[in-house]
Amino acid sequence: MSPRILTIFSLVLAAIIGPGLANAAGEFDNAIKSRKAVMTLYAWNLGQLGAMAKGEADYDPQAAKTAAENIRILATMNNGASWPQGSDSTALPGQTRAKVEAWTTYPESAEINKQLAAAAIAMAEVADTGLENVQANIGAIGGACSACHTKFRESE
Numbered sequence: 001m002s003p004r005i006l007t008i009f010s011l012v013l014a015a016i017i018g019p020g021l022a023n024a025a026g027e028f029d030n031a032i033k034s035r036k037a038v039m040t041l042y043a044w045n046l047g048q049l050g051a052m053a054k055g056e057a058d059y060d061p062q063a064a065k066t067a068a069e070n071i072r073i074l075a076t077m078n079n080g081a082s083w084p085q086g087s088d089s090t091a092l093p094g095q096t097r098a099k100v101e102a103w104t105t106y107p108e109s110a111e112i113n114k115q116l117a118a119a120a121i122a123m124a125e126v127a128d129t130g131l132e133n134v135q136a137n138i139g140a141i142g143g144a145c146s147a148c149h150t151k152f153r154e155s156e
Contacts, residue, residue, distance in 0.1 A: 031082045031083065032095060035083065038074055038079060038082065045070040049064060049071075049138055067127070072121055098152060
C-alpha cells in the first residue's frame with residue numbers, strides 16, 4: 001500500500017472512529033465525576049476522624065459524630081449508577097483510576113464495600129462517645145478503603 005493511500009485510509013478511519021470514542025468517553029463523564037466526588041467526601045470526613053485519632057486535632061464529639069455519620073451515609077448509599085461497566089482506566093485512560101477488575105471480579109469489590117459499610121455503621125454508633133472509640137474503629141474503615149484501592153484503583 002502506498003504511503004499516500006495509507007495516510008488517507010488512516011485519516012478516514014480516525015474520522016469515523018474518533019467521534020465514537022469521544023462519545024463513549026463523554027457518556028461516562030458524570031458517573032466518573034460522581035464517584036470522584038464521593039471519594040473526596042470520604043477523604044474529607046475520614047481526615048477529620050483520623051486527625052482526632054492521631055492527636056493532630058482535638059477530639060470533638062459532635063464533629064466526630066458528624067464525620068462518622070457522613071461516612072456511614074456514603075458507605076451505605078446505592079451508588080451503583082456511578083459505576084457503569086466500561087468506565088474503567090483501561091477503557092478511559094487518564095479519566096479514571098478505577099481498574100477493570102472492579103467489574104470483572106465484582107463480587108469481591110461488593111464484599112469490600114460491605115465491610116466498609118459495616119465499619120462505618122460501627123463508627124457512627126460510637127464516634128461521639130469518646131476518643132478511644134474513634135481510635136478503636138478507625139482502622140476498620142481505613143482497612144476497607146485500602147483493600148479496595150489496592151485491588152481496584154490504579155496508582156497515581
